[in-house]
Amino acid sequence: MNCNEIINKLKTTQNADKDELIYLLDNITDDERETLRKNAQEVAQERFGNKIFIRGLIEISSFCKNDCFYCGIRRSNKNAVRYRLSAEDILSCCDKGYALGFRTFVLQGGEDSHFTDDMLCELIGEIKQRYPDCAITLSLGERSFDSLQRLYNAGADRYLLRHETACKAHYERLHPDGMSFDNRVNTLYKLKEIGYQTGAGFMVGSPFQTTENLADDLLFIKKLKPQMCGIGPFVPHKDTDYRDFEHGSLELTLTLLSIIRLMNPDILLPATTALGTIDFRGRELGILHGANVVMPNLSPSEHRKDYSLYDNKICTGEEAAECLVCLKNRMRSIGYEIVNSRGDYRQLNNKEK
Numbered sequence: 001m002n003c004n005e006i007i008n009k010l011k012t013t014q015n016a017d018k019d020e021l022i023y024l025l026d027n028i029t030d031d032e033r034e035t036l037r038k039n040a041q042e043v044a045q046e047r048f049g050n051k052i053f054i055r056g057l058i059e060i061s062s063f064c065k066n067d068c069f070y071c072g073i074r075r076s077n078k079n080a081v082r083y084r085l086s087a088e089d090i091l092s093c094c095d096k097g098y099a100l101g102f103r104t105f106v107l108q109g110g111e112d113s114h115f116t117d118d119m120l121c122e123l124i125g126e127i128k129q130r131y132p133d134c135a136i137t138l139s140l141g142e143r144s145f146d147s148l149q150r151l152y153n154a155g156a157d158r159y160l161l162r163h164e165t166a167c168k169a170h171y172e173r174l175h176p177d178g179m180s181f182d183n184r185v186n187t188l189y190k191l192k193e194i195g196y197q198t199g200a201g202f203m204v205g206s207p208f209q210t211t212e213n214l215a216d217d218l219l220f221i222k223k224l225k226p227q228m229c230g231i232g233p234f235v236p237h238k239d240t241d242y243r244d245f246e247h248g249s250l251e252l253t254l255t256l257l258s259i260i261r262l263m264n265p266d267i268l269l270p271a272t273t274a275l276g277t278i279d280f281r282g283r284e285l286g287i288l289h290g291a292n293v294v295m296p297n298l299s300p301s302e303h304r305k306d307y308s309l310y311d312n313k314i315c316t317g318e319e320a321a322e323c324l325v326c327l328k329n330r331m332r333s334i335g336y337e338i339v340n341s342r343g344d345y346r347q348l349n350n351k352e353k
């Protein structure tokens with residue numbers, strides 16, 4: 001099969017096998033990339049029209065017990081500035097966000113044992129009581145199954161846990177001993193079983209990544225069937241061993257967004273901040289390639305620069321309201337409109353095989 005035939009197969013069957021995905025990623029031409037993009041945009045527009053969902057991101061802690069080799073807030077980075085938001089800080093971010101029109105709050109942080117189940121359950125309960133029309137997404141890394149169940153019972157709706165790479169050997173080159181690929185994958189399945197709207201995802205262009213790894217990532221997403229998928233280019237951080245690696249390619253990230261959209265037509269697919277970091281128009285391009293979500297930052301501006309997963313992260317200086325205005329203008333410039341809704345996953349009558 002040539003690239004156009006594979007694109008057509010993706011569009012009509014939402015499937016391709018591993019060899020076809022590898023062939024497509026390695027051989028796609030600019031013209032074929034444009035065909036892929038148009039198809040992905042069309043599928044996203046069938047589902048979401050010109051509407052873009054927003055998620056208010058609240059970065060609650062820059063402490064992390066883990067030591068992922070690529071991450072700027074890894075435990076062993078002595079230069080990282082550590083902070084934690086108090087429950088009052090977090091609620092105040094939600095207050096501001098709600099007034100701005102956000103109906104999803106994403107509580108994200110490193111794996112920080114300071115945030116016990118009791119503390120988080122109370123916080124989730126309080127947010128739900130104040131804003132019963134809002135969804136709560138957690139992005140707090142791997143927790144015990146019991147903990148994940150408790151947080152769900154307390155009212156959390158969604159959980160983001162990027163798998164980072166679907167290849168165990170590759171995972172082990174990005175993470176130290178003691179971090180388990182199997183546990184990460186099992187946790188993703190558990191999240192789905194509990195009932196969370198679940199988000200997986202991976203880095204594009206991470207150190208030692210091969211095209212085969214990317215094909216495995218695409219097939220893993222297809223198999224897991226998460227409701228959300230966050231992908232962004234790898235961006236190096238100066239205080240990690242991977243500081244000298246190139247960032248992931250814009251073109252490849254966009255191509256993968258389009259393929260994910262064709263393989264998973266209903267999936268909630270963000271145009272990530274990392275994409276906006278490697279290219280001034282990265283998020284707009286992400287939308288034009290099939291993404292349908294953006295995640296402006298609601299964290300207090302005095303802490304933004306300290307949640308430094310990678311270098312040169314954008315939007316670390318602005319207030320939440322400024323971020324939102326900027327994004328609204330960016331979306332408008334390409335004919336899209338940000339909407340104030342929870343933006344839950346909905347399965348339309350796709351022709352999934």
Ligand code: SF4
Pocket residue numbers: 064065066067068071072073074075109110111141
């Ligand atoms: S990637 Fe996540 S789990 Fe790993 S060190 Fe960074 S914050 Fe911690």
